[in-house]
Amino acid sequence: MKKKILILDDKETIAKVLSIYLMSDYEVQWLPDGLQGVKWLQAGNTPDLIISDIRMPGMRGDDFLEWIKQNELFRHIPVIMLSSEDSTSERIRLLEIGAEDYIVKPFNPMELKIRVKKILPN
Amino acid sequence: MIGVVYLGNNSQTEERLKYLPGRQVKFTKNYMEAADACTSHSRNEHFIVFYEKNVRTEDVTAITYLRKHCEGIYVILMTDQLAGEDRQIYQGCGINDTLDPKATVTELNKKLQFISDRESILFDNQVTKKRILRFKIPLWKRIFDIICSFIGIVILSPILIITAIAIKIESKGPVLFKSKRVGTNYKIFDFLKFRSMYTDAEERLKELSKANNQYGEHQEEDQKTTLTAPLGAEAEQTMMEMAWNRIC
Numbered sequence: 001m002k003k004k005i006l007i008l009d010d011k012e013t014i015a016k017v018l019s020i021y022l023m024s025d026y027e028v029q030w031l032p033d034g035l036q037g038v039k040w041l042q043a044g045n046t047p048d049l050i051i052s053d054i055r056m057p058g059m060r061g062d063d064f065l066e067w068i069k070q071n072e073l074f075r076h077i078p079v080i081m082l083s084s085e086d087s088t089s090e091r092i093r094l095l096e097i098g099a100e101d102y103i104v105k106p107f108n109p110m111e112l113k114i115r116v117k118k119i120l121p122n
Numbered sequence: 123m124i125g126v127v128y129l130g131n132n133s134q135t136e137e138r139l140k141y142l143p144g145r146q147v148k149f150t151k152n153y154m155e156a157a158d159a160c161t162s163h164s165r166n167e168h169f170i171v172f173y174e175k176n177v178r179t180e181d182v183t184a185i186t187y188l189r190k191h192c193e194g195i196y197v198i199l200m201t202d203q204l205a206g207e208d209r210q211i212y213q214g215c216g217i218n219d220t221l222d223p224k225a226t227v228t229e230l231n232k233k234l235q236f237i238s239d240r241e242s243i244l245f246d247n248q249v250t251k252k253r254i255l256r257f258k259i260p261l262w263k264r265i266f267d268i269i270c271s272f273i274g275i276v277i278l279s280p281i282l283i284i285t286a287i288a289i290k291i292e293s294k295g296p297v298l299f300k301s302k303r304v305g306t307n308y309k310i311f312d313f314l315k316f317r318s319m320y321t322d323a324e325e326r327l328k329e330l331s332k333a334n335n336q337y338g339e340h341q342e343e344d345q346k347t348t349l350t351a352p353l354g355a356e357a358e359q360t361m362m363e364m365a366w367n368r369i370c
Contacts, residue, residue: 070220
């Protein structure tokens with residue numbers, strides 16, 4: 001059975017590109033913001049990995065990360081954060097909250113896939 | 123306004139909940155009382171239930187009962203740790219969130235504020251299901267592309283064959299050059315072109331860069347491209363882009 005990845009990004013294009021690269025090895029679910037992600041998890045879904053953007057309407061990616069890492073039900077799920085801000089302080093902040101990895105946009109989808117495979121080996 | 127209900131026996135948590143600013147907390151000792159508290163307030167449509175973790179089987183019975191009898195509740199399990207199996211069971215019976223039993227008044231209030239700010243969405247039972255839409259080429263378009271491309275290739279084939287022979291005679295290497303392009307649904311495919319540069323163009327460029335003269339720039343380009351490049355460029359625009367690549 002394929003492992004499940006949840007993508008949180010308000011831009012459908014990013015979700016499409018990621019799904020093209022990841023779909024062969026993983027089951028991909030896309031939702032447009034963090035709040036929808038919270039509801040999806042609360043509906044009984046548990047992904048093996050979450051890839052989340054930071055700037056999203058409704059609920060920001062960093063707020064979502066904080067929520068998930070304080071929640072005993074879901075804190076074990078690794079989260080990769082996507083950010084357009086290449087700053088060390090931002091990277092440290094998110095890693096401290098509990099992000100597994102931090103990737104700066106624009107990114108190479110192949111690089112992301114390799115990082116995903118390191119966290120979720122088949 | 124969201125109502126707050128506490129179900130448990132932890133006196134320290136009870137004490138902290140009493141100090142929540144602007145909140146009237148209803149303290150209950152069993153799930154029947156809690157269910158009653160979540161339904162008896164007409165001014166509250168939604169309730170947050172702080173549920174103190176106890177024995178798993180009893181917890182499952184209580185939470186399942188609350189879920190069945192009360193609509194519009196957000197259940198927070200007061201626990202500092204959940205193991206693998208427990209996680210699945212508690213999530214399965216309807217726990218929304220967790221909070222450390224040692225959480226301070228500020229942390230309790232932060233959690234309540236988080237839920238209150240997003241009340242309309244969090245208490246809405248509808249879960250958005252987003253599907254990544256893929257563009258599907260209509261069948262008629264595909265048939266049109268294949269037929270027209272095929273006719274184009276047949277009509278232009280004399281010119282294309284001559285171009286191919288000229289490229290082969292003029293320089294070593296393959297007639298066609300493959301270039302990557304992004305197509306429908308971001309699928310990457312090989313875009314075919316007539317080769318217009320020498321296969322060792324990069325090496326030639328490095329050698330030429332050593333020669334520093336006023337014509338260097340023009341010479342560099344001339345030395346990288348083959349003599350048949352203009353012919354190939356013309357032909358590839360007519361054939362490759364319009365025909366073969368469309369079939370692929």
